[in-house]
Amino acid sequence: MPRPAPNRSQEWSQRLYQRLLAAYPRRHREAYGGAMAQLFRDQCRDAWADGRNLGLLALWLRTLPDLLKTSLLERCSNLHPGKYMADKLNPLLRPSRTPVYVFLAVFLWVFIPVFLIAATITFILPESYAGTCRIQVDPEPAGFQTNAAPIAGGPVATPPPYDAFFMQTTFEVIQSPLVLSNVVSQLNLNEVWGKKYLNGERLKTTESVDLLKRRMDLRPVRNTRLIAITVYSEDKNEAAQLANAVAKAYQDYRVNLERQVPANGLKIPPVSSVIITDPAYPSNDPVRPNKPLNLLLGAIAGLFLGGVAGSLAALITHRLGRRPQPQPVNPGRGQ
């Protein structure tokens, strides 16, 4: 009878299971690997028919502990082949509790949950995108060349005093309501974010400014007068739009400021001292959560905790094993 061709989820599951069969000893794999893979293929087909992707998930939740337990038992039985027939039957329920076995068992029981928790959290967390816009900021308006030779007969420009706190001041200004409230009104964030986060209720401007500020990250670009304005959002287009809007709002702020307060009484050309060098573009790659990093940290934490717990358990087993044991009445029964 023709069977329905496996879909992508089933194929992916089957490929993964084929790879996981490497956990078994080579001899066991050679003898039963094909049959096990075939059985898993059949189970995948049934699971898909039962509940689609949820069915496959349930199958994996049953299969992984089974694979973990039986691969460990096969490896242990390779290391310590049973002497009696009952020993050949009993490992499925009564594995030999050697320190090596205990270490491996406890290690895996700790490592796998820790790693799975880290992986689950990583994949459950909402993705966040970053939009980064870079601006060049000069203390004086562009075109006002402090190092240039004065034009004969013209006014002599006095260079502005060095301001050690210029960058810090700029950062604070960019994050101030003076600049961000313009972004809020320009992009109508009170309404847009109200719909998104407050069930349609309009946000106050101060709330939107506060929200925007918390999503912003400002960093100086080393050895330059560039500032990277990064804004995070669940929407990649919004992230880029916000970063560009903040840069533009600060640029406008500086233009207005320079028009109002001419430096040293000089007539300043109407050119902004803030230049947007790199506008932000929507990025397809989310920056948060950092999946490879999270998985790596989960694996490291699992290795560490599993190693500690496994070592302790193996040590205790070893010490208990050194005590004299009562002789079994019938060792052939393995009881």
Add this chain to the structure above:
Amino acid sequence: MAAVTNNPGDFLPLTPAVFHVLLALAGGERHGYAIMQEVAGSTGGQIKMGPGTLYGTVKRLLEIRLIEESDERPDPRLDDERRRYYRLSGLGQQVVRAEAQRYAAMVELARGKRLIDQSNPAHPGAA
């Protein structure tokens, strides 16, 4: 290699996984997937053996000769010819019978102690 005995009593008691596999094969030769389905069906879905448990059990049962691989293949048009079929050996039949009788004796014992309701065996002690 383990020493082999022909005395069925030497194998008892069986682990639940082994007993279920032997019970499934008591109905005739089956391949792995059919064994798994038979076990799941006979236990109302309570025991769903994974490939690791099933083939670990099959491997050990082959080693101690309670089951054997069948050389006969069904019609390839009816089934996948790559499947491996297993059946109870003579010793396996004796062992599963002995284990079933042991269980039956225990059930009788429990019944004598009024631990099992005659009319509703699913609810022991309800009488």
